[in-house]
Amino acid sequence: MQDVLAVVTVVVVGLMVGVEFAVAVFVNPILDRLPNDGGVEARSDGARVLGRVMPFWYIGSVVLGAVWSTLTWGDAGASLVAAGASLVAAGAALLVVSVVMSILLLVPINSRVATWSQEGVPADWKQQVGRWDRFHYVRVGVIVLAFTLFAVALV
Template identity: 55%
Template sequence: MLNALQVFTTVVVGVMVGVEFSVAFVINPILNALPDESLVLGRAHGGRMLGAVMPFWYLGSLALVTVWAVAGRHDQGTGLVVVAGGLLLLSVIMSIALLVPINNRSKTWTPETRPADWKQQMIRWDRFHYGRIAIIIGAFALLVAALA
């Protein structure tokens, strides 16, 4: 049963990493190449859509890693799992403190209602997002190493 939990957790975190990576390096560059009006609408829609799902995914991943760490506390790779959990916790804190406030504003924007500094806010969100991606990639790598 523990093996199934370990594999399931690693897959859930890995897919989350893939989604976040694709947002940063595929979706946003595509949207950024569009005219400003379309860019605002696309990022607002993405913010609403992913903003509704990602809290459950991040917290669910953290919960799964916590259960893995507790259930496998006597296993050899548990230290790696605990550190991965710490990184996921950091990503949740970072999301709540830095990314969510920008996302909550930007998901309501239209071409007519966007603020004067909307591009700077998007650039700030992207920078924080790159940092968060690095953190969750680290967590994923530690989970994979714990399986080995």
């Protein structure tokens, strides 16, 4: 059961990392290069769609990591098992950090972006999405590190 939980956690977190990495490195830069600020509506739609899905994905990842950490911590007798338990606990803690970052830094901007249309954007919209992008890069780094710790603990 614990092995299944570990694999499911790594897959779920890995997929989340892939989506967030793709948004940071490919999707948003492509949208920003569209002519006539064409990326505004796409970012707004993305903010609405992903804004509904990602909270469940992030919280679900935290729960999976926390449950895996709890189960692993109870088995922490041998030194290799204890090291794995520490890696899982650290990964789960990093996912908690990513959720807190999201709530405090990214969601407020994302909520504003979700209401924008080509006809109604604030004058500083480029600065706002730039700020969101910078926070997002940091969050991606945090979840990549969490995923790496989970993957190492799995093997």
